[in-house]
Amino acid sequence: MIRASLIKNFNLFKKFSPSFVFKFGGSFVMGAADNATDNKVVHLPGEAKRILQSLASSWGDVIDSDALQVMPLKGAMTNQVYQIKWPTNREHSRKVLVRIYGDGVEIFFDRNNEIQTFEFMSKHGQGPRLLGRFSNGRIEEFIHARTLSASDLRDPDISALIATKMKEFHDLDMPGRKNVFLWDRLRNWLSAAKSMSSPEEADAFRLDALEQEICILEKNLSGDDHLIGFCHNDLQYGNIMIDEETRSITIIDYEYASYNLIAYDIANHFCEMAANYHTETPHILDFSKYPGLEERQRFVQIYLSSSGDQPSDLEMEELVQDIEKYTLASHLLWGLWGIISEHVNEIDFDYMEYARQRFGQYWSRKPVLLGSSGATPAAVADGKTTIG
Numbered sequence: 383m384i385r386a387s388l389i390k391n392f393n394l395f396k397k398f399s400p401s402f403v404f405k406f407g408g409s410f411v412m413g414a415a416d417n418a419t420d421n422k423v424v425h426l427p428g429e430a431k432r433i434l435q436s437l438a439s440s441w442g443d444v445i446d447s448d449a450l451q452v453m454p455l456k457g458a459m460t461n462q463v464y465q466i467k468w469p470t471n472r473e474h475s476r477k478v479l480v481r482i483y484g485d486g487v488e489i490f491f492d493r494n495n496e497i498q499t500f501e502f503m504s505k506h507g508q509g510p511r512l513l514g515r516f517s518n519g520r521i522e523e524f525i526h527a528r529t530l531s532a533s534d535l536r537d538p539d540i541s542a543l544i545a546t547k548m549k550e551f552h553d554l555d556m557p558g559r560k561n562v563f564l565w566d567r568l569r570n571w572l573s574a575a576k577s578m579s580s581p582e583e584a585d586a587f588r589l590d591a592l593e594q595e596i597c598i599l600e601k602n603l604s605g606d607d608h609l610i611g612f613c614h615n616d617l618q619y620g621n622i623m624i625d626e627e628t629r630s631i632t633i634i635d636y637e638y639a640s641y642n643l644i645a646y647d648i649a650n651h652f653c654e655m656a657a658n659y660h661t662e663t664p665h666i667l668d669f670s671k672y673p674g675l676e677e678r679q680r681f682v683q684i685y686l687s688s689s690g691d692q693p694s695d696l697e698m699e700e701l702v703q704d705i706e707k708y709t710l711a712s713h714l715l716w717g718l719w720g721i722i723s724e725h726v727n728e729i730d731f732d733y734m735e736y737a738r739q740r741f742g743q744y745w746s747r748k749p750v751l752l753g754s755s756g757a758t759p760a761a762v763a764d765g766k767t768t769i770g
Contacts, residue, residue, distance in 0.1 A: 424452050424464070429516035430480055434466055437478065437513060437521070443470040452480075465524065477524035478513055490571075490637070490719070495558075499636040502556060509634055525632055527623040532658035535619050535651075536671070538680070544622060545684040547631040548651070552611030552644050553689070562610060563640040564711060568596045571718040578725040587721060587741060592714065595744075599711055602752055603643075608704065613642035618654040645701060648685070649708035652678065653716075665732040667739045678702055707751050713744035 426434075438447035445468070453465040462482040467475045483493060497520070504512040511523040534540045576589050584590065614621070615638040623632045656667040673681070682701050686693035720737030727733070 424454065426452065426464070426480065427482070427516055427518065430482075430514075430519060430521065433514040433516060433521055434478070434480070438468050438476065441470075441476060443472055444468045444476055445471055466521075479510065479522040479524050480519065481522060482519040490722075496637045496639070498558070499556070499639050503636060506554070508551070508554070509632060509636070525623055525634075527625040527630075527632060530619040530622045530624060532619050532655075532660065534622075534624075535655050536673070536677075540624065541677075541681060542684050543624070543629060543631045544617075544651075545681045546688040547633060548614075548617070548648070549685050549688045551614060551633055552609075552647070554612045556612045556641070558641075560610065560641045562604075562642055564642050564646055564715075565596065565600050568599075568711065568715055568718070569593070571715065571722060572596065575718045575721040579721060583721070587717070587737065589721075592718075595714065598752070599714070603704070603707055603711065609644045609701075610641060611644045611647075612639065613644060613647035614639050615642060615647060615650060617647065617651040618657065618659075620659065643708065645704035646708040646711055648681070648701075649705045650712040652681075652705065653709055653712045663732075665736040665739075667736070669743060675702075678705065710744055710748055710751060713740045713747070717741040717744065 434450060435447045438444040438450065447468065449469060451467045453467065455463040455465060464480045464482075465477060466480055467477045470476055497515075500509070500520070501512055503509040510525050512520060513523060514521040530540070535544070572589065572592050575587075576584060579587070579589060614633055614636070616635065617633065621633060621635045623634060624630070625632075652673055655673055656669045656671050658664070658668070679698065679702055682698050682705070683693065686698060686701065717737045717740035720733040720740065723731075724733040724737070
């Protein structure tokens with residue numbers, strides 16, 4: 383959901399800051415609650431302030447449209463994100479979200495496409511409503527739901543809700559190109575990683591071999607029978623919210639969303655079960671938490687049957703097998719993301735170690751999942767550097 387400079391939504395500490403902010407002399411001065419850091423001034427863009435004041439004035443129950451409180455959301459990884467709150471003459475306060483875009487995101491995704499996706503999702507009730515736009519950001523509806531935790535992804539009841547929501551998401555008829563975006567993204571990110579890496583880094587991560595690896599994956603995994611849909615492409619627990627009362631699921635953060643292979647999107651979701659970004663070592667992945675066969679089959683059965691049709695055993699088995707193979711593409715993509723992030727971001731996160739783990743999974747799982755059809759050249763297979 384949240385980003386602060388140039389990076390994927392890792393949501394390392396996705397919770398509200400204990401700090402609170404009151405308007406003072408034209409700026410927004412952070413006061414401190416428990417465990418708060420040094421006080422600092424939060425400068426919201428003038429355009430954003432004017433939209434916020436106009437919104438508050440239009441609601442009628444806000445006591446003072448100028449008396450807004452600004453609470454930074456922790457863990458921002460590409461954007462700066464703030465919760466804005468006003469006191470009202472009723473029991474509950476008014477809240478919205480302000481998102482100020484980070485710089486340089488063109489390395490990873492097209493901001494214009496992301497904004498168009500957000501607006502479409504907003505109009506069709508699939509995410510937070512768009513309340514206003516300014517030159518370098520937007521104002522969104524504040525969703526009264528909680529963000530999932532890492533353990534929630536393995537909860538059978540919640541996982542079933544996610545499977546159903548994912549099918550609904552994939553079936554959206556979005557405007558624009560309906561072509562698979564995965565292979566272009568892999569090649570674009572590989573080019574960026576190679577341009578930023580030192581010769582030693584490029585050698586350690588076998589970057590010169592990855593173009594051929596992408597070709598191998600594209601050849602082995604592409605097919606006319608593979609289902610294509612509108613995919614989120616980053617469905618980690620921090621991008622999923624649940625309303626505890628209605629048990630409704632909301633998928634948020636569409637920065638990487640595009641038409642893609644649905645087997646890849648589900649594979650990427652399964653891979654994210656190895657991550658817990660709320661630990662002392664958020665970059666460490668535990669692949670023992672990757673879902674077992676029965677868990678994967680249950681997810682796929684719910685996914686395929688959620689639209690009312692009963693899938694055949696063959697249809698289920700083929701999708702389960704395809705998903706496993708597409709984990710390889712997920713490992714390559716986010717391994718490259720880690721290398722690029724190391725060079726463009728100053729967040730305290732061990733991106734290189736994260737990349738090593740993802741590439742390590744790729745090289746170790748590839749022979750199992752692709753067999754001889756995905757054979758690796760001897761020069762790469764016998765390379766001096768072992769990743770992972």
